[in-house]
Amino acid sequence: MAIEGSIGIRASWLIQFALTTLVIAWPGRIFLTRGLPALVRGAPDMNSLVALGTLAAWGYSTVATFAPTLLPEAARTVYFEAAGVIITLILLGRALEARAKGRTGAAIRALIDLQSPVARVERDGETVEIATEALLPGDVMLVRPGDRIAADGEVVSGESRVDEAMLTGEPLPVAKRAGDAVTGGTVNGTGALRVRATRVGSETRLAGIIRMVEAAQGAKLPIQGLVDRITLRFVPAVLVLAALTVGAWLLFGPAPSLTYALVAGVSVLIIACPCAMGLAVPTSIMVGTGRAASLGVLFRRGDALQALDGVGIVAFDKTGTLTEGRPALTDISALAGVDEDAMLADVATLETQSEHPLGAAIVAAAGARGLSLKRAQSVEAVPGRGLRGRIGDRALLVGNARLLTEAGIDAAPLADLARAHAERGRTPVLVAIDGRPVAALAVADPVRPEARAAVSALKAMGVEVAMITGDARATAQAIAAELGIDHVEAEVLPEGKLAAVEACARAAPWPLSVMASTTRPRSRRRMSASPWAAAPRSRSRAPRWCCPRAASGRRSMRSR
Known part of the structure; x- marks a missing residue:
């Protein structure tokens, strides 16, 4: 109002027309190019309703600006700002979602950085240094102490201990000798190894992990499918309602009935434009994944964030998760x-x-x-x-x-x-x-300093906490009592992890498994959500990030 008072209503409307036209024609054209064809195909989506609402607001306002005599005097107003704000807010939500994915992408880049850029190989009786991309299956690599192994392979000769924590989360190096398999990206310890490459480039285990995480990031949450189904019915319903409104005003409205009918119909389209529906899911994803990414957590599946909303019990593996893993x-x-x-x-x-x-x-x-x-x-x-x-x-x-x-x-x-x-x-x-x-x-094995706080925080959220361990029951009960854990599965053999998970599932629905290792696939199959692989910097922080991660899932789902 202050601007209109200083420059006049006419000038204000002209400026709004120019700015809104730029917004619709430039950043907002994505809604037009996607939404209108979808409407023509008979499969309207969120873009269709945004396009209809903004075009209706812009078109009505344009008529009010340049041909005001076509409208009743009381209806001579503009909605340029509504069209501009709708497009701006929805694009802002998408930008925030992209930003959150970018932050998680930084963690993926950290995984990519684990790949050694060069490899030392035996060629024609000599040792030469080549780019990792030039490695071929069958090449024999010379891995010095402290070197990062360039590709998956098999030890030909030598003995050493290899740090595999970047893949398994286990803090202690693993002994390797002739015949043992090694994984690209892991770090050799104190001994020299000769390793024959078996899988190189995009075939390595680390490359597969990176592809899997990238695929999870591009997946839609199941809740987005619900929004899409609602939109599929919501858009036709709005169009029918707008048509009924026009018809009612034509039949029962005052003169000029056509003008009032068009004003009322356009008003329905403007009001129904789904700002909230367009922003709810992207904003929720931004908050949840952003919080998780700040803790170095990657989601293995696209629906993991949503699954966290229903977690009823968190089952911790003891060694290396609740404890330091350095006995x-x-x-x-x-x-x-x-x-x-x-x-x-x-x-x-x-x-x-x-x-x-x-x-x-x-x-x-x-x-x-x-x-x-x-x-x-x-x-x-x-x-x-x-x-x-x-x-x-x-x-x-x-x-x-x-x-x-x-x-x-x-x-x-x-x-x-x-x-x-x-x-x-x-x-x-x-x-x-x-x-x-x-x-x-x-x-x-010392208990992690942050483990007790994580258990307390989970209980405060109404989530039960369990511990799974191969230790004797007396040892397990003593550690559980120190941490405030009530449910204990002790003396569990490696092949008994699945049964332990099923026992946790009986204690409370929707179990979440927190393990220091990725080498327990059978037990992971029974988990509703299972923290799998994070950026290397986070592997020693499982208890600390577990609670915020569960909270991220709940807040993301409840914010919609």
């Missing part, structure tokens, strides 16, 4: 007559053949004591139980009570020691040599 040997309880250092050296020798985090803790403790390790033979890992093997003429068993019992060894002499360790939240590791129990070791 340390805290106690050695040897029976009378047992040489503690000799026993620890034997156990550490056996554990050098293991990839389990507890084994690494024992090996580290032996190294800290300066103990000399020997060579082990016939080492066998027993899933969910421990290790068996031989050192010289001695047969060793290292693991839990089930391992000893199944071997026919009475573990009763170690029961009280194991129970005492477990009640303090430590994992007991029992040792038997030549059929006789000799010691109970205790390994502790």
Whole structure:
């Protein structure tokens, strides 16, 4: 009003006409080029209603500006600002959505950066450095300590430990030797390796992950499908209502009835223009994915954000998720007559053949004591139980009570020691040599500082919390009590993860799995939503981002 008072109504309307025409003809033409053809095909969408509403507002206002005598005096007004604001707000919502995808795209670029740009390969008896894109299947790569492996392959010679945390989330390096598979993008440890490339370029595992995440970003949320179905019926309903309005004014309106009828019909189209419907989903996606992206979280499937709205229980894998994933040997309880250092050296020798985090803790403790390790033979890992093997003429068993019992060894002499360790939240590791129990070791994996706060926040949201672990029940219950977790699935074997997930699903609907590793596909199939892979910087922050992520899903769905 102040502007019209200073320059006059006529000048104000002309300026609005010029500006609105530019808005419709330039940024707003996307609604015209998409919406009008859809209307002609008989399949109107949101673009169709935006096009009709803005054109109606612009057309009516243009008549009021340049041919006002065609309208009743009381109806001589303009709606240029309505047309401009409708287009501006909807395009702003789409821009915010694109911005949110761009932020998540930065995390994808971080994954892309994990690919080594160059590789050192053997060619004609010489070692040459080539671009990773030039690698061919069958090329033998030389991977020095600290190098990032350029492609998926198989170790030809050499021994080392490879950091696979960027793919699995597991914090401890994995032992690799001849015949073992390695993945492009992982980091070699202290030993040199010769690796024969098996999958290169777009065929690598890392490239597949990047493609999958990009596909998830381009997918529509199921709620968007609901909006589209509503729009499919809403647009024809608005057109019918506008036609009925025109007809009613023609039959019952005052003179000039045609003018009043057109004004009323155009008003219906303007008012029905779906600003809220056009903005609700993009804005919700922007808020939810933006919050998740700021925490380095990528969505594996396009509907994961919406699925989080219904999560009733969060099932945490203990090691590396609720705990630091860096266990340390805290106690050695040897029976009378047992040489503690000799026993620890034997156990550490056996554990050098293991990839389990507890084994690494024992090996580290032996190294800290300066103990000399020997060579082990016939080492066998027993899933969910421990290790068996031989050192010289001695047969060793290292693991839990089930391992000893199944071997026919009475573990009763170690029961009280194991129970005492477990009640303090430590994992007991029992040792038997030549059929006789000799010691109970205790390994502790510190609880993450932020884990307790995450559990409390989830409970405050009305979400139940569960913990899944292969630890003994006493150990699991002690850690759960420390964190305030009520539901515990303990002594779970690797192949029992699926059953544990199903147990969580019975406790509350729509379970969410939070794991430190991507190597548990069977259990993930049962989860309504499963955090899978995040940017490398976030893999150690699972408890901290889990709660905001669930909240993002709920807020996104409730904001529509």
